[in-house]
Amino acid sequence: MNNIKYIVIAGSAGSFKIITEIVDALPKNFPYAVILVLHRLRHIKQGFKEALSAKSEMEISEPFDKEKIELNRIYIAPANYHLFLEPDSTFALSIEEAVNHSRPSIDLSFSSAGKSLKDKVLGILLSGANKDGAVGLRHIKENGGKIIIQNPEDAVVRTMPDAGIKEIKPDKILSSKEIINFLLSLN
Amino acid sequence: MVSEVNLRNLELKHILKEVQCLSGFDFSKYAYSFILRRTEQFMQINSIHSEADFIYKINKFTNIVGQFLDFVFAQQFELFRDAEVWNYLTNKILPKYTNRGKLTIHFPYIADGNDLFSLLFILNNFSSEKIKIIVTGVTDNHISILKKGCFTEKHIKNSTKNIELLSPPTDIEGVFNRNKDCISVINNFKGEIIYETCDFFNYKYLTEIDIVIFRNRMLNFNKELQEKVIKTIINSIKKGGYLLIGANEKIDCEIGKKLKIADKNFNVFRKKIFF
Numbered sequence: 001m002n003n004i005k006y007i008v009i010a011g012s013a014g015s016f017k018i019i020t021e022i023v024d025a026l027p028k029n030f031p032y033a034v035i036l037v038l039h040r041l042r043h044i045k046q047g048f049k050e051a052l053s054a055k056s057e058m059e060i061s062e063p064f065d066k067e068k069i070e071l072n073r074i075y076i077a078p079a080n081y082h083l084f085l086e087p088d089s090t091f092a093l094s095i096e097e098a099v100n101h102s103r104p105s106i107d108l109s110f111s112s113a114g115k116s117l118k119d120k121v122l123g124i125l126l127s128g129a130n131k132d133g134a135v136g137l138r139h140i141k142e143n144g145g146k147i148i149i150q151n152p153e154d155a156v157v158r159t160m161p162d163a164g165i166k167e168i169k170p171d172k173i174l175s176s177k178e179i180i181n182f183l184l185s186l187n
Numbered sequence: 188m189v190s191e192v193n194l195r196n197l198e199l200k201h202i203l204k205e206v207q208c209l210s211g212f213d214f215s216k217y218a219y220s221f222i223l224r225r226t227e228q229f230m231q232i233n234s235i236h237s238e239a240d241f242i243y244k245i246n247k248f249t250n251i252v253g254q255f256l257d258f259v260f261a262q263q264f265e266l267f268r269d270a271e272v273w274n275y276l277t278n279k280i281l282p283k284y285t286n287r288g289k290l291t292i293h294f295p296y297i298a299d300g301n302d303l304f305s306l307l308f309i310l311n312n313f314s315s316e317k318i319k320i321i322v323t324g325v326t327d328n329h330i331s332i333l334k335k336g337c338f339t340e341k342h343i344k345n346s347t348k349n350i351e352l353l354s355p356p357t358d359i360e361g362v363f364n365r366n367k368d369c370i371s372v373i374n375n376f377k378g379e380i381i382y383e384t385c386d387f388f389n390y391k392y393l394t395e396i397d398i399v400i401f402r403n404r405m406l407n408f409n410k411e412l413q414e415k416v417i418k419t420i421i422n423s424i425k426k427g428g429y430l431l432i433g434a435n436e437k438i439d440c441e442i443g444k445k446l447k448i449a450d451k452n453f454n455v456f457r458k459k460i461f462f
Binding site: 042045062063064065066067078081084085086090092093094097108112115116135 | 191193196218219220221223224225262263264268269270348349352403405406409410413433434435436437
């Protein structure tokens with residue numbers, strides 16, 4: 001995990017609780033860029049960032065297109081856009097069609113992170129009710145990145161972690177508590 | 188099942204160079220992930236399995252280059268995306284122009300008719316005789332598709348929620364007209380629409396535009412091209428005129444100082460009178 005700089009955490013149904021626990025647990029000096037890609041309602045653009053920011057010590061924002069990815073910050077994929085990570089460590093947004101009925105699509109974010117930022121990426125897939133993210137995890141792994149999948153037994157909805165495990169052997173399968181402890185151990 | 192295509196950087200560069208040789212279209216200033224993803228998708232859909240296969244086919248079947256250009260840019264499948272922005276245009280911006288005589292609206296660099304026909308629909312609420320709309324399309328083929336103004340069931344499905352949020356309220360039946368050949372948007376536009384092809388590398392300088400609707404088009408460009416394009420566009424707007432960009436697009440170059448925020452939530456800007 002020595003090269004990791006970008007931690008992309010993704011989830012859907014049932015993931016909000018663990019996401020808030022992760023965000024609340026990360027210390028102010030956490031030296032990674034944390035990128036959250038969550039399935040959200042397309043027409044509700046406000047309130048999500050504010051809800052996550054309530055107890056977080058880290059700065060949280062929704063990135064603009066072509067914004068530089070800074071370490072020591074949390075980013076949330078904006079509603080109704082796909083979020084790509086570019087080779088020059090910037091974000092790129094797209095309004096192309098939904099993938100896996102989702103925009104943002106986890107597959108697209110994971111895949112672009114893997115292809116663009118290679119072994120600097122750690123992808124974490126959490127609870128969710130569809131298979132979005134599985135193929136993207138494989139692209140992270142194939143490009144030298146690391147992947148963690150939430151233990152399906154621990155997930156509120158296990159479809160997404162199950163699909164990830166079926167697609168590619170993860171580096172770790174962890175419960176929500178273990179994921180938080182693991183992230184804190186990186187600091 | 189469609190097999191997955193994964194292009195390496197160099198393979199993508201070779202393909203785009205070949206496309207440029209055949210079509211003159213330069214993708215070197217486009218956003219990497221955008222063009223990579225669209226190229227891979229095009230190859231998957233058309234059962235093109237490798238760089239060599241792509242280059243062979245575009246040289247053998249000349250129509251494939253055109254299909255590729257159509258595909259790369261035609262992305263949006265919804266009308267009234269960000270309904271609140273269309274409401275802002277309807278209720279805050281357009282009424283200011285109702286007694287002012289001529290109004291010129293520009294849609295730069297569009298590849299689909301979603302925003303154009305969203306505007307034509309909301310103009311049903313206004314007298315449109317004195318309105319001129321300039322539509323600059325990415326390619327000639329995009330313009331011919333735009334002129335037909337045909338939409339699909341997918342557009343209707345994707346637009347339903349947006350239409351529910353429009354003010355004044357309307358319903359799907361009030362927006363779309365279905366006949367056997369085409370689903371079209373109901374509009375009574377009586378002004379002038381000028382269609383032309385736009386190439387931002389050799390851009391014709393427009394001036395005296397009242398409103399520019401340029402939402403989410405910059406997403407396709409890299410930072411360098413974004414800055415060049417936005418400079419051209421801001422210079423084309425009349426003092427006091429409006430610029431609408433996408434919700435998560437940003438203008439952070441020097442030329443942006445010529446603008447002030449008209450509405451922060453909707454990313455609507457006005458060109459300053461004095462700067």
